[in-house]
Amino acid sequence: MKDPVDKEKRRLLKALAALPLGSGVSMLAGNGQAHAMGCDNAKSLVCIFLAGGADSFNMFVPGGSRYTDYRDSRRELAVAENDLLSVNDAQQGSFGFHSLLPGFQQLYTEQRLAVISNAGPLIRPTSKSDYLGTVALPQSLFAHNTQQKLWQTGAGIVNGNNAFGWGGAISAHAANCNGNIPVAPAFSMGGSTDWLASAKSNYVSLNADVAVERMYGYDNISDWIPPQRLSRVGRSLNELIAQGQQSGNPLLTRAIANAVGRASDATSSLHAALKANPLPQMQYNGSNKLAKQLHLVAKLIASRGQLGMQKQVFFVLMGGWDTHSDQLERQPDLLTALNEAVTSFQATIDDINLASSVTSFTASDFGRTLTSNGNGTDHGWGGHSFVFGSAVDGGRVIGETPNYSTTNNPDDAGEDDGSFAGRIIPKISVNQYAATLSRWMGVSEAELNQALPDLQNFTETNLGFMNA
DSSP: OOOHHHHHHHHHHHHHHTSOOBTTEEOOOOOOOSOOTTOSSOEEEEEEEETTOOOGGGTEEEOTTHHHHHHHHHGGGSOOGGGEEEEEETTTEEEEEETTOHHHHHHHHTTOEEEEEEEEOOSSOOOHHHHHTTOSOOTTTTOHHHHHHHHHHOOSSOOGGGGSOHHHHHHHHHHHHHOSOSSOSEEESSSSOGGGOOSSOOOEEEOTTSOOOOOOSOSSTTSOOOHHHHHHHHHHHHHHHHHHHHTTOHHHHHHHHHHHHHHHHHHHHHHHHHHHSOOOOOOSOTTOHHHHHHHHHHHHHHTHHHHTOSEEEEEEEEOOOOOSSOHHHHHHHHHHHHHHHHHHHHHHHHHTTOGGGEEEEEEESOOBOSSOOSSSOOBOSOEEEEEESTTBOOSEEESOOOOOOSSSOTTBOOOTTSOOOOOBOOSEEHHHHHHHHHHHTTOOHHHHHHHOGGGGGOSOOOOOOBOO
């Protein structure tokens, strides 16, 4: 039988971990250990998660004779040819970015952006017959919550160790590289995320709308925090401390004190580093929430030397991509905001001369159906992702372009009656995508195999889109 005191201790410490202990800061954690292998160069990795299922088939469109199949399957949702920004792939021919993504086209032309074609959660390479026979399929296909979790964990089925994110595996490696510093190496500007979940390393959750401030007002755990600065935090801390004292367990009270002390050290370090490394304001519309998150990311990247960080991992979130209805009206605003955020962020990273050590990539719940539901698109499976930065071997399409035909399409999952569904079966697994990015960050093969157990089912485990 479990000790009720231990159970209460775990509950209180969990509550403390989720508490915003400094202005704009919560989920503070995790000292690193001694430097490990793969820690030679400073690097930062940024995950841009497009929540809701982004219609990437309208973001990047095939050209030439393939455009006809694309147009016929998408019907009124198809992007007109004269609204495409032309690019070329040496092996696969012509393509076009949506006209509202000029920054993507420019990065592609500069060979600093690669398109990861038709990627998604897979347990193993999967054919249409596998899908129809329900052979080795990922859990709960087409469902938002599960598919987000599968993307962020790299798993096909979520259970046990598979509940941890592959970003968390990178974070654990980063903690080893960073050594004994007070701030965890991973940051989320998008709230709680499975991508950074780890059994070995926690992450810092920041609010891009709130400045990072020190925890003023106390010298030890029992002191008062001024209500004009941190009134809610003060009340919550006092409640936790009181519960610890009432338990009669000195170890519990000491654990809370240590956690608050670590949080104080972390917020002080972040506050000092950000103050010492100001960046010019990124140029973007003030209502662009993704750009605001990325501006804070850029500040933390510029501060990584002051923070003593060799490696950093970031998660940002942009919602609104579940375009079941009014897609033609909603998508232009989404693409405009995405392009503005990415362009201004990359320009800032270029300006501080860190472009070769910062890589960003997109991910989403799933792709959307090629077919229209009359007013939008429904949940799909495979879709395109984009990875960019000066370390990217870009200007090319990674993977095979999917078949867009509405007849005899081997890439279409299909409806139960055998008709065309427009749900494209991925050819690239999230595992392969994740492994390529993780290796660039210095994660070892042993760490990869533990974090991505399904990776062994794929012959090609390095997609080759990252330079050393």
